Amino acid sequence: xxxxxxxxxxxxxxxxxxxxxxxxxxxxxxxxxxxxxxxxxxxxxxxxxxxxxxxxxxxxxxxxxxxxxxxxxxxxxxxxxxxxxxxxxxxxxxxxxxxxxxxxxxxxxxxxxxxxxxxxxxxxxxxxxxxxxxxxxxxxxxxxxxxxxxxxxxxxxxxxxxxxxxxxxxxxxxxxxxxxxxxxxxxxxxxxxxxxxxxxxxxxxxxxxxxxxxxxxxxxxxxxxxxxxxxxxxxxxxxxxxxxxxxxxxxxxxxxxxxxxxxxxxxxxxxxxxxxxxxxxxxxxxxxxxxxxxxxxxxxxxxxxxxxxxxxxxxxxxxxxxxxxxxxxxxxxxxxxxxxxxxxxxxxxxxxxxxxxxxxxxxxxxxxxxxxxxxxxxxxxxxxxxxxxxxxxxxxxxxxxxxxxxxxxxxxxxxxxxxxxxxxxxxxxxxxxxxxxxxxxxxxxxxxxxxxxxxxxxxxxxxxxxxxxxxxxxxxxxxxxxxxxxxxxxxxxxxxxxxxxxxxxxxxxxxxxxxxxxxxxxxxxxxxxxxxxxxxxxxxxxxxxxxxxxxxxxxxxxxxxxxxxxxxxxxxxxxxxxxxxxxxxxxxxxxxxxxxxxxxxxxxxxxxxxxxxxxxxxxxxxxxx
Amino acid sequence: xxxxxxxxxxxxxxxxxxxxxxxxxxxxxxxxxxxxxxxxxxxxxxxxxxxxxxxxxxxxxxxxxxxxxxxxxxxxxxxxxxxxxxxxxxxxxxxxxxxxxxxxxxxxxxxxxxxxxxxxxxxxxxxxxxxxxxxxxxxxxxxxxxxxxxxxxxxxxxxxxxxxxxxxxxxxxxxxxxxxxxxxxxxxxxxxxxxxxxxxxxxxxxxxxxxxxxxxxxxxxxxxxxxxxxxxxxxxxxxxxxxxxxxxxxxxxxxxxxxxxxxxxxxxxxxxxxxxxxxxxxxxxxxxxxxxxxxxxxxxxxxxxxxxxxxxxxxxxxx
Ligand SMILES: [Zn+2]
Numbered sequence: 001x002x003x004x005x006x007x008x009x010x011x012x013x014x015x016x017x018x019x020x021x022x023x024x025x026x027x028x029x030x031x032x033x034x035x036x037x038x039x040x041x042x043x044x045x046x047x048x049x050x051x052x053x054x055x056x057x058x059x060x061x062x063x064x065x066x067x068x069x070x071x072x073x074x075x076x077x078x079x080x081x082x083x084x085x086x087x088x089x090x091x092x093x094x095x096x097x098x099x100x101x102x103x104x105x106x107x108x109x110x111x112x113x114x115x116x117x118x119x120x121x122x123x124x125x126x127x128x129x130x131x132x133x134x135x136x137x138x139x140x141x142x143x144x145x146x147x148x149x150x151x152x153x154x155x156x157x158x159x160x161x162x163x164x165x166x167x168x169x170x171x172x173x174x175x176x177x178x179x180x181x182x183x184x185x186x187x188x189x190x191x192x193x194x195x196x197x198x199x200x201x202x203x204x205x206x207x208x209x210x211x212x213x214x215x216x217x218x219x220x221x222x223x224x225x226x227x228x229x230x231x232x233x234x235x236x237x238x239x240x241x242x243x244x245x246x247x248x249x250x251x252x253x254x255x256x257x258x259x260x261x262x263x264x265x266x267x268x269x270x271x272x273x274x275x276x277x278x279x280x281x282x283x284x285x286x287x288x289x290x291x292x293x294x295x296x297x298x299x300x301x302x303x304x305x306x307x308x309x310x311x312x313x314x315x316x317x318x319x320x321x322x323x324x325x326x327x328x329x330x331x332x333x334x335x336x337x338x339x340x341x342x343x344x345x346x347x348x349x350x351x352x353x354x355x356x357x358x359x360x361x362x363x364x365x366x367x368x369x370x371x372x373x374x375x376x377x378x379x380x381x382x383x384x385x386x387x388x389x390x391x392x393x394x395x396x397x398x399x400x401x402x403x404x405x406x407x408x409x410x411x412x413x414x415x416x417x418x419x420x421x422x423x424x425x426x427x428x429x430x431x432x433x434x435x436x437x438x439x440x441x442x443x444x445x446x447x448x449x450x451x452x453x454x455x456x457x458x459x460x461x462x463x464x465x466x467x468x469x470x471x472x473x474x475x476x477x478x479x480x481x482x483x484x485x486x487x488x489x490x491x492x493x494x495x496x497x498x499x500x501x502x503x504x505x506x507x508x509x510x511x512x513x514x515x516x517x518x519x520x521x522x523x524x525x526x527x528x529x530x531x532x533x534x535x536x537x538x539x540x541x542x543x544x545x546x547x548x549x550x551x552x553x554x555x556x557x558x559x560x561x562x563x564x565x566x567x568x569x570x571x572x573x574x575x576x577x578x579x580x581x582x583x584x585x586x587x588x589x590x591x592x593x594x595x596x597x598x599x600x601x602x603x604x605x606x607x608x609x610x611x612x613x614x615x616x617x618x619x620x621x622x623x624x625x
Numbered sequence: 626x627x628x629x630x631x632x633x634x635x636x637x638x639x640x641x642x643x644x645x646x647x648x649x650x651x652x653x654x655x656x657x658x659x660x661x662x663x664x665x666x667x668x669x670x671x672x673x674x675x676x677x678x679x680x681x682x683x684x685x686x687x688x689x690x691x692x693x694x695x696x697x698x699x700x701x702x703x704x705x706x707x708x709x710x711x712x713x714x715x716x717x718x719x720x721x722x723x724x725x726x727x728x729x730x731x732x733x734x735x736x737x738x739x740x741x742x743x744x745x746x747x748x749x750x751x752x753x754x755x756x757x758x759x760x761x762x763x764x765x766x767x768x769x770x771x772x773x774x775x776x777x778x779x780x781x782x783x784x785x786x787x788x789x790x791x792x793x794x795x796x797x798x799x800x801x802x803x804x805x806x807x808x809x810x811x812x813x814x815x816x817x818x819x820x821x822x823x824x825x826x827x828x829x830x831x832x833x834x835x836x837x838x839x840x841x842x843x844x845x846x847x848x849x850x851x852x853x854x855x856x857x858x859x860x861x862x863x864x865x866x867x868x869x870x871x872x873x874x875x876x877x878x879x880x881x882x883x884x885x886x887x888x889x890x891x892x893x894x895x896x897x898x899x900x901x902x903x904x905x906x907x908x909x910x911x912x913x914x915x916x917x918x919x920x921x922x923x924x925x926x927x928x929x930x931x932x933x934x935x936x937x938x939x940x941x942x943x944x
Binding site: 408414 | 698
């Protein structure tokens with residue numbers, strides 16, 4: 001393997017790594033050991049305790065520091081003479097533009113989210129730099145090679161959209177624990193501790209809402225001198241008691257459903273709880289930091305233990321008390337964070353009380369935290385294996401060994417004796433809107449949709465653009481950037497509020513739009529088709545974008561949408577959901593001779609090597625549980 | 626058996642992996658003791674993986690003094706100029722590994738692997754033999770098998786960009802998830818000696834070529850009195866001659882083992898670091914499976930070749 005040619009290709013290469021996390025640490029180590037001498041690494045994250053079980057370049061003393069920088073320093077200790085440059089920054093920052101990408105011979109991704117992956121894919125295409133992409137979840141992993149014009153780009157196949165739930169499932173008819181978590185996190189927690197001006201559907205299902213909405217609103221306001229425990233009980237009784245009772249009044253809803261049980265605090269909690277907020281015992285020590293937690297004073301230690309209704313109710317009141325007693329300043333600005341112990345305790349307790357009410361099995365804090373935080377299951381070994389495979393592909397790319405490129409799956413259970421299964425990469429999808437110039441088709445009601453709807457729901461959410469620009473013919477309708485003057489900004493803002501058909505250059509049936517992202521150097525055409533009606537259930541966004549792939553599979557279970565207004569977003573485990581999306585048959589892409597060889601080497605009885613997406617397999621399993 | 630709970634510190638540190646294999650498996654890991662010998666690149670990767678996973682203890686055995694060659698593919702040794710003089714590879718690696726996870730007890734054992742007595746092995750749940758001669762592998766495997774408790778035995782080798790793992794779990798029971806129920810499964814393993822003595826005629830044609838190639842080189846080194854891995858391109862004629870004899874003796878076609886593969890294996894005895902990461906990763910996963918009793922362990926050989934990128938399991942057991 002150690003040929004002269006290979007060594008000089010490695011030595012002379014300038015490599016960009018995006019991500020210094022689980023895969024990144026392993027990758028940086030393996031690159032350095034393999035003889036790479038010029039490595040640049042970007043990561044915006046800082047080190048956390050839960051990283052230390054696999055991100056082996058980091059120590060407890062590094063918690064809070066830049067991952068990119070600490071990883072660099074750690075690798076230089078065993079390979080002192082190589083050049084590693086670290087950037088503690090977001091890869092989407094404008095400084096990392098096409099020219100920045102052009103200086104590299106290959107880009108290696110060890111990312112954990114779809115958004116950044118798409119962004120890097122576009123920059124690599126624009127800069128014409130090969131990309132090696134990767135992802136892991138538990139024992140499963142995947143490495144793919146994306147070379148412009150030779151293999152498919154990262155976006156040639158649709159990626160599963162983040163999972164979302166219909167709003168009424170969350171607000172009034174939960175059937176699974178995850179629905180209770182979403183309710184507790186995105187509605188209740190946000191209502192109590194987040195931005196008061198945000199729209200919130202917490203009360204949406206009370207039927208006399210119109211008449212008493214003022215009064216309802218007041219429930220969540222705490223008077224300056226109101227006793228915190230009394231306030232907590234009032235919230236408790238409102239959300240778990242009277243709200244449920246109101247909902248029960250609507251008989252229609254419960255015809256074919258199990259009726260929930262209203263729960264009031266006096267049924268589960270003693271008249272008065274002992275006062276204990278403000279005492280030192282509310283602090284537990286994790287990783288050397290003092291953490292505000294409701295658990296110690298309640299005698300709860302094990303996060304994997306299942307709490308009953310009373311314990312959950314106590315945690316609910318105690319956590320709420322602690323927020324007001326110890327973290328008052330943050331109230332009004334908090335968003336849920338999986339690493340915020342008190343927030344996790346509150347959300348776990350609230351979700352469990354709601355689950356009890358709806359007859360859904362309760363979960364431990366450990367499990368609830370995983371669901372609420374979309375925590376990726378991760379082990380060191382898979383990351384190490386995937387990093388090794390990335391370097392092998394990177395070397396092939398540097399040697400321009402195009403016919404040896406492989407996409408490799410790391411499997412948990414052997415398939416045809418293989419734990420590591422290489423397949424030939426796919427060709428570019430000729431109708432990919434990212435790497436080909438195929439126009440998209442947008443069906444929309446041009447008289448009832450505003451330009452803002454188009455920007456939010458299509459350009460940003462669907463096309464993943466960062467700094468978009470929208471043109472209709474020669475007329476510039478909208479643009480984002482730092483270099484715009486006030487008049488232009490005012491103009492664009494005015495346009496956002498206009499209906500499409502009423503814009504200075506009206507967008508109507510048959511109009512053709514050009515949408516560009518200057519940073520990503522991505523430009524695509526959208527042909528507009530006017531349509532009057534949309535199915536509220538199936539097309540809640542009021543518009544349908546199609547053209548670059550097969551229509552999304554209709555999945556009976558989740559009649560989901562990705563509309564922010566009509567559904568609550570749950571971003572699925574980052575890397576997990578992005579691991580290959582479909583079943584593919586090897587034979588489809590194998591050249592004739594290769595196919596024969598496969599048959600000879602393997603058995604003769606079947607021509608196909610069927611590759612099941614590891615993620616699909618694991619999802620199926622989850623559903624069964 | 627899982628009486629004790631994990632500490633708060635353990636739960637925080639191991640959070641992401643507990644979500645993969647559960648708290649029970651994590652407790653079993655933390656009570657297990659692993660012996661590792663021959664710390665070159667692939668074994669260094671393996672050690673890192675099990676220390677991060679949180680086994681109870683790791684005992685290192687490698688009496689070689691640190692040389693430039695020992696640095697290859699081994700990130701546990703820092704090129705520290707004179708600081709390594711007089712220190713063994715095991716001692717240096719021990720210091721590095723301790724830093725990875727303060728909750729794991731890492732130590733160094735002295736002695737020659739092939740002559741250590743049987744009681745020594747009784748202290749361990751897992752024994753991993755890296756880069757050893759055929760005779761040593763057999764001897765250690767036999768000692769492990771004689772003990773009343775089950776000691777999981779592994780060998781690992783990496784030459785150029787190819788690797789081999791051998792597994793002997795004797796009689797092994799494990800839990801397997803089938804849809805929503807858990808079924809108990811049982812596997813019976815053969816010893817290293819039995820596995821490498823299976824007549825080639827009985828081994829299916831589609832078996833990884835590396836299995837045969839490794840047996841040829843192993844035997845070549847033994848008959849020539851070489852240290853494991855001590856081959857060069859000048860040995861190729863001798864190796865090819867031995868291959869011919871072995872193929873004839875086993876009544877299989879000579880094409881069974883490509884000359885080009887043997888050439889790669891003898892001409893480059895340095896490890897290819899990406900292959901180390903991959904083979905060390907698979908070995909780590911297997912040891913974690915065996916200790917935790919969760920998941921189907923591989924039986925009984927694993928091969929990786931960076932040339933075709935396949936990672937293949939082969940079952941070569943006594944008929
Ligand atoms: Zn594409």
